[in-house]
Every structure is written in C-alpha cells, then in structure tokens.
Amino acid sequence: MANFSGTWKMKSSENFDELLKALGVNAMLRKVAVAAASKPHVEINQDGEQFYIKTATTVRTTEINFHIGKEFAEETVDGRKCKSLATWESENKIYCEQTLVDGEGPKTFWSRELRGDELILIFGADDVLCTRIYVRE
Numbered sequence: 001m002a003n004f005s006g007t008w009k010m011k012s013s014e015n016f017d018e019l020l021k022a023l024g025v026n027a028m029l030r031k032v033a034v035a036a037a038s039k040p041h042v043e044i045n046q047d048g049e050q051f052y053i054k055t056a057t058t059v060r061t062t063e064i065n066f067h068i069g070k071e072f073a074e075e076t077v078d079g080r081k082c083k084s085l086a087t088w089e090s091e092n093k094i095y096c097e098q099t100l101v102d103g104e105g106p107k108t109f110w111s112r113e114l115r116g117d118e119l120i121l122i123f124g125a126d127d128v129l130c131t132r133i134y135v136r137e
Contacts, residue, residue: 002092002114004051008042008134011118019123019130022106023078032059042119042134051086051094068094076100076108077123077130089113 016037020030036059045052049068054061066072066086074084076098086096093113100108106126113120119134 001048001088003046004044004094004112004114004119005046006044007137008044008119009137010038010040010042011133011135013038013130013132015128015130016132019077019125019128022125022128023076023108024105025078036060066096073101074098076105077125080105082108 017030017034020033025033036057039057041056043052043054043056050065051067052063052065054063062075064072064074066074066084068086068088071083071085074082076082080103081101082098083101084096084098086094089095089111090113092115093111095111096109098108098110106128107124109124111120111122111124113122117135119136121132121134123130123132
C-alpha cells in the first residue's frame, strides 16, 4: 500500500476552468476560483486506510477525514454537499465517487494516485476531467 503522507505543492493543472464550467459555475466565480486555486498547499496524513487531507488556497481551505471503504461527507469542487466513498483502485490509486445530498448535477468523482515522486489528482464531472500534478515539498 502506498504512503500518501506529506506536504504537496502543485506542479501543473489542466482543465480546471473547464471542470468548473461543467459544474455550472459562472464566469466571474470561475475566474476567482482559478486564480485562488493556482497554488494550493496540500497536506496528507495517512494511517493505513485512514486519511486526513487538508487543501489550502488563498480563498478557501477544505479538510476531509475518511476511511477507505466507509462513506463520508464532503463537498464537491464547487461546494455542494455530497456523500463520498473512497476505494483502492490499485495499490497506488484511490478512487472516490461522490453522490450529491440534494439537487441534481453532473456525476462527480476524484482520484489520487502516486506515480514515483508525484501525486496525480483527477477531478471529474461527467466526461470533463481536471488533472493536477503535485510534488512533495
């Protein structure tokens, strides 16, 4: 099992604006979100299958605690409440499916995968994917 623990800084980001568009975020909020999320600071603490992930930007900080295979509450990228379930897709990759608590919207998910010294984070909304690559600090 891979060890995701550490502090991570973003090296690259693709399709974040397109992801927000797919989620129905308006142009002005997208502009603010893209600027604010350009240099997120990510802290991950892992103890076996228990995870704590804190993502801090200049505008917003999110924290999630979850155990692989157990449903937990979090928010989608655009701030809607959802129930999530993370599972191991491989020994180096976690896949998390999100289900909105209220309302309708695109099918959303995220995955985190360790590839060498990089952490690959993918957010999905229907068929739109945002890929963010992080390196350990």
